[in-house]
Amino acid sequence: MGRIDIGANKTIGQSVRLVELDPKTFNAAEAMDKSIETAKTKYPTGEIMSTKMVVYDYPEIGTMTIVKDKIRGDEHRIFVDAYTLDVIPDQPATKTEPGVWSMYEKVVKNKIDENLKKWQNSDELVKSIEQAATDKGVI
Numbered sequence: 001m002g003r004i005d006i007g008a009n010k011t012i013g014q015s016v017r018l019v020e021l022d023p024k025t026f027n028a029a030e031a032m033d034k035s036i037e038t039a040k041t042k043y044p045t046g047e048i049m050s051t052k053m054v055v056y057d058y059p060e061i062g063t064m065t066i067v068k069d070k071i072r073g074d075e076h077r078i079f080v081d082a083y084t085l086d087v088i089p090d091q092p093a094t095k096t097e098p099g100v101w102s103m104y105e106k107v108v109k110n111k112i113d114e115n116l117k118k119w120q121n122s123d124e125l126v127k128s129i130e131q132a133a134t135d136k137g138v139i
Helices: 028-042 109-135
Strands: 003-006 016-020 046-057 060-069 075-081
Touching: 016 109, 028 046, 028 060, 028 075, 046 075
Parallel strands: none
Antiparallel strands: 003 016, 046 060, 060 075
């Protein structure tokens, strides 16, 4: 029917992130298969440790396969976007960089105050919708 994404952290902005009445769908099994296939092709001597659905770069959804090289012991991550099936280049976290799957990567430090205001406005909207639903006997 639809999709509503709600944020759970005030520093990333408004609480209501997305409302879709006709959301674009994805095939999780197909995305997982693509991630595994890519891992096997890129690391033929590797062992697949896990494959799961992740939010790889908030709010982007995809799959992540972890493959361990049997010879060297190195672990590698393969990300595949759930909607486009594109392979997403990995960017591991470092001391100064949050990495590919951090939801905070897109938050600019000087925008936190602005995001907190957006959160407050969004929260007020949600409360007014809840009150309207209560008044009409929906809730």
